[in-house]
Amino acid sequence: MAVFSGSRRHFLTTSSVLTGLSLVPAAAWAGTEKALPQKRTTSLALGDVRLLPSPFKTALDVNHTYLLTLEPDRFLHNYRKGAGLTPKAEKYGGWENDTIAGHSLGHYLSAISLMYAQTGDATLKARAAYVIDELALIQGMQGDGYVAGFTRKRPDGTIVDGKELFAEIKAGDIRSAGFDLNGCWVPLYNWHKLYTGLFDAQTFCGLNKGVVVATGLGHYIDSVFAALNDDQVQQVLNCEFGGLNESFAELHARTGDARWLTLAERMHHNRVLDPMIKREDKLANIHSNTTIPKVLGLARLYEITGKADYHTASDFFWERVTGHHSYVIGGNGDREYFFEPDTISRHITEATCEHCATYNMLRLTRFLYSWQPDASRFDYFERAHLNHVLSQQNPKTGMFSYMTPLFTGAERGFSDPVDNWTCCHGTGMESHARHAESIWWQSADTLFVNLYIPSTAQWTTKGASLRMDTGYPYDGGVKLAVTALRRPTRFKLALRVPGWAKTAAVTLNGKPAQAVRDGGYLVIDRVWQAGDKIALDLPLDLRLEATSDNTGIVAVLRGPMVLAADLGPVETPFKATDPALVGDNILAGFEAVDASKALYRTVGIGRPGQLDFVPFYSQYERRSALYFKAFSEADWKVEEAAFLAEQERQRDLAARSVDVMYLGEMQAERDHNLESNVSWPGTYRGRNGRDARQGGFMSFTLKVKPGPLVLQATYWGDDRREYDIVIDGEKLTTVTHKTAPKPGVFFDEEYPVPERFTAGKTHVLIRLQPGDRSTGMIFGMRLFTAVPTNTKVET
Structure with a gap:
């Protein structure tokens, strides 16, 4: 293959040669893939399966209707603008209005291609063809194979087309804190989504022209990586790149060109993937959905190369995540991060189970099952598909949740059709076009x-x-x-x-x-x-499932379905004490209200009152309790007072919280506009944190509300520190721990914030400025309303 020189004429000449490939039947492309004996089963073609009425058919139909409302030209806005063409429509909102713009086009292309296979709706195929024609036009205008919709923010704050960052990368100027690459939000991840869409358009719609676009873009990306040595490649890969290694493995399989296999194997993130090859669980405190797609790349590479290390890593990772890092509904991650294995009971929060992570775990399950048809793979698949994926789309609106909160009383929030696009909105469009894929x-x-x-x-x-x-x-x-x-x-x-x-x-x-x-x-x-x-x-008996680290915390299941206590509509805030289950035979305390609808009620075992249990996934506009503390009658008498007091303390703190900053976590730091110098994230005893050292600082924004507030910081008790807390340029206090303040434990310290710091404001800028020492590791900061002086709160 010719290497692009950068001239537009050269690219157009090369492109005209590549365009001839679009006439090759899809079957001929697939035939270039090396046949290996490991692939023992395949799912029936999506076009050969049709759903009959069920909640899954409802989800498919609702998604079909929504996809028809979307406008391809809105996704293409930045792509055309970056190539010097006039956009035909305004872009969508949310992430599509940030430097990650463009990733949703790949999701959309996948979703309409999958939905076409499921429904035969010719409108969807025509839209996929239109998108690919537009991309080919845009690529021709770029002149060197480049095509993208992302932008970058320059140091002066100016937003420009993302293409300019790659000259810096090729020159060895590589800057990333995990989600950003030289001022752009995950550009390689963005391309992975585009590649997947192009491949799905070929697989499900027979549109071979998309692979021509993919090949042209591959030449551009290869030129970037060719300029880097191996250490620099690892620097680039420290920024989330999705499964771009899978993309180039797939491009190799579809074209037979060995250069794409070489590039795919070069995109091996040593720090993350090598421990898996050694069968070491080093997942704690790494971002879940940044990691899973890398493993999907290894799985595809195993199918192509037969290298045993790729199989080992894929299989080991799946076993660890599903067996030691997953919640009862099949999702994983707290605030998007893996945590220490078998510590579920410590991570039941309002920010659990990012949908993208489960979407990709189901894809990995399909890979592994195709190599060896083991029914236990589908025990996991069924659990996650029913309880998490089906819960992720509100069938009334067709909208999607980002997280699926397992915290008692939390609201399951959903996206907007136009204005708050996220990654999970994208994978949601895909997931609910796949319900017939794995039956x-x-x-x-x-x-x-x-x-x-x-x-x-x-x-x-x-x-x-x-x-x-x-x-x-x-x-x-x-x-x-x-x-x-x-x-x-x-x-x-x-x-x-x-x-x-x-x-x-x-x-x-x-x-x-x-x-x-x-x-x-x-x-x-x-x-x-x-x-x-x-x-x-099959008997659908009720059963309890305890968390692996605490047998006193349980969930209730009926067959594959997770049940939850219904705590009322989302419009009514949940302010009651977390419910518990008490009894020497808890299962005997459930009676069927309507077994045909999986509706149950507790009799005598609910605390503080009896509970109505319903399918968890169906609680789209209801609040739920899913995990429960379980006590014997004797234990309840001993622990009741302490349990209720602690629940009330936590509830009170949550109710009074205005904003929380989880330091050391990439997404939280991005959401709170973190800026820092001479500052590093880290982990200790399973917690993420960040410190700033002498000569450096860290700053971030927090929401505020009228009235006296309290700033709370979480520390490790053995650390020493000295730093100033500055709010909007005015010093609040100096924190000094010259000796270990509370050895051997995490602890919270509170700093009252006088009203003059927040009067008339909605946000403040918090700056942590080290003195002669560092700030020490700070594991989080929370701003909450102060208790009125005439109110007594017992502890």
């Missing part, structure tokens, strides 16, 4: 049923049509029928038996089936005929 799987001689979702399927290799009818997970009965078959044919039908199921019964044409239990499946091996009917019955 039915195939190998050479077996049809696997992994998800019990009402649907029809065409198994083209066997000439078979099938239908599944079920009320699962509300009803444990599943009915399958072979509705058409080209001729009587022998094959195996494998029905997944979930790990939680104590029993499973299967019949064939009304009689007990001769089924063999194998690898988590009931397998029927026979010569099938049109009209054959199978019935599977």
Whole structure:
């Protein structure tokens, strides 16, 4: 392949040669992929599966309607502007109005391509073709393969097209604090989303021209990396790059060009990925969704190269995340970060379970399952798909949540169709176009049923049509029928038996089936005929699931479904004490109100009162309690007073909080406009923090409200420090700990903020200025309203 010289004429000449590739059928592209024996199963093609009525079909239909309201030209605004073309429409809001602008176009292209495969709606395919034509035009105007929608902020605050930062990168001027690269918010992550959209457009819509655009952009990106030595590449990779390694592995697979495989393997982030190859869990305090896509890249590289290290890392990572870092609904991360393994009970907060992270974990699960069909993979997949992904879209509005809070009484917030686009809005559009993707799987001689979702399927290799009818997970009965078959044919039908199921019964044409239990499946091996009917019955018993680190904190499940206590509408703030479950046999204290709707009520075991339990995912506009402290009757009598007092203290602090700054965490620091010098983030005992040393500083904004406030800082008790707290240029106080203030523990220290510091303001600038010592590690700062002097609060 020619290397782009940078002249527009040269690029247009090369592009005209590449454009010829757009005439090659999609099957020919796929044929360039090296066939390796590891891929033992594949899901049925998305276009061969159709959903029947169910909550998943509702989610798909609502998303379909929403996607048709979106305007491609609004996504293309910055792309055209950066190439010197006049934008055709105003851009969307939220992140699309920040330096990360452009990433949503990749999500959109994936979503409409997936939805086209699911529905056959020709309007969506036409829109995908339009987007790719526009990108090809924009790429031609750029003249060197470049195409992007992101911008960069110069040191003087000026916002310009993002292209200029790459000259600095190539010159070795590389600056990043984790999410920013030389003043641009995650540009390589942005390109990963675009690549995925281009590939999905080819896979699901047959639009090969997108790979031509992808190849041209690949030449530009390769020229940037070619200018860097290995250490500089690692510097660049310290900034979130999504799964761009997967993108170039996939580009290699689709074009057969070895240069893309070389580039993919060069995008190996040593600090994060090498411990996984060694089977070391070093995940604590690293950003969850920055990490998962890198592992997806390793998984794709394993399929292409067969290198054992890539398999080891992918499998180990999946096992650690699903088994030791995930909540009961299948999501992971507190404030987007992994924490120490098996410490779930300490991280039940209002900022749990970023949707993007679960979206990508489900993709990783599909990779691993395709190599070895193990039913336990789909025990996790089903849990996360039902309880997290389905909870992420409000079916009334079609909008998406960013986090799914597990904190008792928290509100599940949703996005806006136009003005607050985020990453999870993007993956939400994709997730709810994928609900039929993983139900039915195939190998050479077996049809696997992994998800019990009402649907029809065409198994083209066997000439078979099938239908599944079920009320699962509300009803444990599943009915399958072979509705058409080209001729009587022998094959195996494998029905997944979930790990939680104590029993499973299967019949064939009304009689007990001769089924063999194998690898988590009931397998029927026979010569099938049109009209054959199978019935599977799974018991949907209630059970408790404790957190691995604290058996006294439990969640309630019914089959695969997580239940939650309904705490009322979101319009009513939850101010009550967190509910608890008390009894020597807690499960015996549940009675069915309507089992067909998974509705239950406690009898005698609820504290401070009885509780109504409902499916967690359905609490779109309701407040919930999902994790509960569980006590025996004897323990409750001993701990009741202390438990209630602590709950009230925490509730009071949360209610009075105006703003919280989690120092040392990239997203929080970005959201609060952190600026710093001679300052570094770090972790200690599982907590993120930041310090500033002599000659440096750190500053950030916090929201304020009228009235006296208190600033609270969290420290480690062995640290020594000396620094000034300055608010909008005026010193509030000097913090001095010349000796260890409280050895061996974390502790909070409070500093009253007189009203003159905040009068008439909505935000203030907090500056932490070291003196002769450093600030020491500060693990967070919280601003909350002071207790009125005439109010007594017992501790």
